[in-house]
Amino acid sequence: MSIGVATEQRQFTPLMRLFHWLTAALVLTILGIGVAMVASLADYHRLVSIHRPLGILILIVVVIRFVNRHYSTLPPFPATMSPRERSVASASELFLYALLVVQPLVGWGMLSAASYPITLYGSTHLFPILPHNVMLYAVLRRAHTVLAYLLFLAFLAHFGAVLFHTWVVRDGTFSRMAPWRVRAP
Amino acid sequence: MPPAISATCAGNLWLTRLSDFEGKTSKHYSISDEGLQDLPDCRQVIARNSFQPVGAYSKFTPAVGQSHTELGKRPGASKLANTSHFGRLAGTAIVVLGVAGAFLYLGGWFSPQKLTPARFVDEFERVNGRYPGFRRNHAKGVCVKGFFESNGQGARLSKAVVFRTGRVPVIGRFSLGGGDPRASDELSTVRGLGLQFSLSGGEEWRTAMINLPVFPFKDPQAFYDNLVASEPDRNTHQPDPAKMAAFLANNPETARALAIIKTHAPSSGFDNSTFYGLHAFRFVDADGMWTPVRWTLAPVQPDEAASANGTSQDKNFLFDALIMSILQHPLQWHLIITVGQPGDPTNDATVPWPEGREQVDVGTLTLDSVESEETSPARDINFDPLVLPAGISPSDDPLLSARSAVFSQSFTRRAGEKKLPSAVTPSEVPK
Numbered sequence: 001m002s003i004g005v006a007t008e009q010r011q012f013t014p015l016m017r018l019f020h021w022l023t024a025a026l027v028l029t030i031l032g033i034g035v036a037m038v039a040s041l042a043d044y045h046r047l048v049s050i051h052r053p054l055g056i057l058i059l060i061v062v063v064i065r066f067v068n069r070h071y072s073t074l075p076p077f078p079a080t081m082s083p084r085e086r087s088v089a090s091a092s093e094l095f096l097y098a099l100l101v102v103q104p105l106v107g108w109g110m111l112s113a114a115s116y117p118i119t120l121y122g123s124t125h126l127f128p129i130l131p132h133n134v135m136l137y138a139v140l141r142r143a144h145t146v147l148a149y150l151l152f153l154a155f156l157a158h159f160g161a162v163l164f165h166t167w168v169v170r171d172g173t174f175s176r177m178a179p180w181r182v183r184a185p
Numbered sequence: 186m187p188p189a190i191s192a193t194c195a196g197n198l199w200l201t202r203l204s205d206f207e208g209k210t211s212k213h214y215s216i217s218d219e220g221l222q223d224l225p226d227c228r229q230v231i232a233r234n235s236f237q238p239v240g241a242y243s244k245f246t247p248a249v250g251q252s253h254t255e256l257g258k259r260p261g262a263s264k265l266a267n268t269s270h271f272g273r274l275a276g277t278a279i280v281v282l283g284v285a286g287a288f289l290y291l292g293g294w295f296s297p298q299k300l301t302p303a304r305f306v307d308e309f310e311r312v313n314g315r316y317p318g319f320r321r322n323h324a325k326g327v328c329v330k331g332f333f334e335s336n337g338q339g340a341r342l343s344k345a346v347v348f349r350t351g352r353v354p355v356i357g358r359f360s361l362g363g364g365d366p367r368a369s370d371e372l373s374t375v376r377g378l379g380l381q382f383s384l385s386g387g388e389e390w391r392t393a394m395i396n397l398p399v400f401p402f403k404d405p406q407a408f409y410d411n412l413v414a415s416e417p418d419r420n421t422h423q424p425d426p427a428k429m430a431a432f433l434a435n436n437p438e439t440a441r442a443l444a445i446i447k448t449h450a451p452s453s454g455f456d457n458s459t460f461y462g463l464h465a466f467r468f469v470d471a472d473g474m475w476t477p478v479r480w481t482l483a484p485v486q487p488d489e490a491a492s493a494n495g496t497s498q499d500k501n502f503l504f505d506a507l508i509m510s511i512l513q514h515p516l517q518w519h520l521i522i523t524v525g526q527p528g529d530p531t532n533d534a535t536v537p538w539p540e541g542r543e544q545v546d547v548g549t550l551t552l553d554s555v556e557s558e559e560t561s562p563a564r565d566i567n568f569d570p571l572v573l574p575a576g577i578s579p580s581d582d583p584l585l586s587a588r589s590a591v592f593s594q595s596f597t598r599r600a601g602e603k604k605l606p607s608a609v610t611p612s613e614v615p616k
Contacts, residue, residue, distance in 0.1 A: 032288065035288060038301075039293035041405045041586060041587040041591070042405075044302070044593075045585065046586065114596070115565065116569075116572065117387065123575035134600035134601075163281065167277050168270065
C-alpha cells in the first residue's frame with residue numbers, strides 16, 4: 001500500500017502548515033485574552049491593548065492564508081472518512097475561515113461605531129469603518145461576544161475531531177497538518 | 186441494527202458512523218482502523234458495510250483484507266484493545282473538556298466572588314438606581330465644545346502632538362456624580378468634566394476629571410467596598426452609618442483623603458471649579474524618557490464663595506449657571522502639568538504630591554458652545570481615561586485600568602438602551 005506516493009501529497013504544503021499553526025497560536029491567544037479581559041479590572045487595559053492589534057493581525061494572516069489555500073494542492077482526506085464526514089469537515093473549515101474574517105471586522109466595526117480610536121501601537125491607528133452610532137455599537141458588541149464563543153466552540157469541535165481521528169480511529173489525520181514533515185509509513 | 190451485534194461493537198461503530206449503520210445505505214466508507222477491527226464481533230458487520238473508495242483516496246486506503254491480516258498478528262488482543270480504545274476515547278474527551286475548562290477559568294466562570302467590571306456596574310446600579318440610557322455614574326450632564334490652544338511648553342515633557350504649539354478641537358461634558366439623571370443640583374455633589382482632544386493625525390486624548398483634589402479610594406476594591414457600604418437600607422432608604430464607619434476604619438487612606446477634600450470647599454459653579462486628573466500618568470518625550478505627571482485644569486473665571494449663591498435654588502441651578510455663563514462668554518482653564526519627583530507616589534490617587542513640585546502651564550482650554558446631551562456626540566462618547574495619544578502612558582495606579590474597564594461596561598450597557606431626554610437643556614435658559 002501507499003508505495004510510491006509522495007510525502008507531499010499526504011500532508012498540507014509547508015506554507016499551509018505554517019499558516020495553520022500561526023493562526024492556531026494567534027486565535028487561541030486572542031480568545032484567551034478576550035475572555036480574560038472582559039472579566040478583569042487590573043489587567044483590562046493591558047489585555048485590550050494586545051487584543052486590538054492581534055485581531056487585525058489575524059485578519060491579515062487569515063486573508064493571506066485563504067488566498068494561499070486557493071492556489072495550493074490539498075492532500076486527500078483520510079480514507080476512514082465517509083463522504084458525509086468529508087463535507088462536514090470542509091464546511092466546518094469554511095465556517096472557521098468565515099468566523100476568522102468576520103470576527104476581527106466586527107471588532108473593528110464596533111470600535112468605529114463607538115467612536116473609539118482604533119489604536120494598534122503608539123500613534124498607529126486604523127480609520128473607522130462605520131459611523132458613530134452607539135445602537136449599532138451595542139449590536140456589534142453583543143455579536144462580538146457571540147461570535148467569540150462560536151469560534152471557541154468551532155475550535156473545540158475541530159480540535160476534538162482531530163484528536164478523535166488521531167487517537168481513536170488512528171488514521172493519521174494529525175500528520176496531514178503536523179508541523180514537522182511526516183514520511184509515508 | 187442487527188441484533189447479533191454486541192453492545193461494545195455497536196458502541197464503537199456508533200462513534201464513527203451511527204447513521205450509516207442504522208440507515209439503509211451502508212457503503213460510504215472503508216475500514217482501515219486497526220483498533221476498530223480488533224473487535225471480532227464487528228467484523229461481519231464491517232464486512233457488510235465495507236467499501237473501497239475510488240480515485241485518489243484509494244491510494245492511501247489499505248485493502249480490507251490486508252488490515253485483517255495485520256490484525257491476525259495480534260491474536261487474543263480483543264479485550265485489551267477494547268480497553269485501550271475506550272481509554273483513548275476518554276483521553277480525547279478529557280483533553281477537550283480540559284481546554285474548555287481552561288477557557289472558562291480565564292473568563293472567571295469559576296470565581297463568582299471575583300470583582301469584575303460587570304459586578305462593579307451592578308453595584309453602581311444597586312446603589313444609584315437604574316436609569317436606562319444614562320451613564321451609570323455622573324448621569325446628569327450637559328455637553329460643550331471648544332478647543333485647546335497649546336503654548337508648546339509641554340513638548341519637552343511629552344512628544345504627544347497635543348503639546349506642540351497649536352490648536353486642537355475639544356468636545357466635553359460637565360456632569361454631577363450619582364446615577365440619577367434628574368437629581369437636584371447640590372454644591373457638595375462631585376462635579377465632573379470629561380474631555381476629548383482630537384489631535385491632528387487622528388489620535389485622541391480623553392480624560393475624565395473631577396473637582397476633588399484627591400480621589401477618596403486607593404484601589405478598585407476600596408471603591409467597591411465603599412459602594413457596598415453606601416447601599417441604602419431597605420427600611421430607612423438611607424445608607425447605614427455603621428457600615429460606612431466600618432469602611433472608614435478599614436480604609437484609613439480614605440479618611441485621610443476626605444480630610445484633604447474637606448479643606449477644598451466647592452466653588453460657586455462649574456465655571457470656576459478646578460478640575461483634577463487625580464491619577465498619575467507618564468509623559469514620554471521624543472527620546473523615550475518618561476516623567477511622572479499629574480494634571481489639573483485651573484479656571485480663568487474668578488473664584489466665588491459658594492455660599493453667595495444661597496441655597497434655595499432651582500434643581501438645575503449649577504447647570505443653568507454654566508449654560509448662562511458660556512452663552513455670555515467663552516470659559517477658559519489653564520492646563521497645568523505637575524511634574525513628579527522620584528519617590529512621589531504614582532499608584533495611589535488618595536495621596537497628594539508634596540508642595541513645591543514644578544508646575545508647567547502647557548496651554549489654555551476654551552469652551553465656547555454648550556448643548557444638551559441629545560444633540561451632542563459627547564453623550565455617546567466614553568470618556569475613558571486610558572484613551573491616550575502616543576506620548577502619554579498610564580502609571581502604575583491600579584484605578585486606571587479598573588476605571589477603563591468599568592467605564593466600558595457602563596458605556597456598553599447604556600449604548601443599547603433607549604435614550605431619554607436629558608434634564609438639562611440650554612433652551613430652558615434665557616439668552
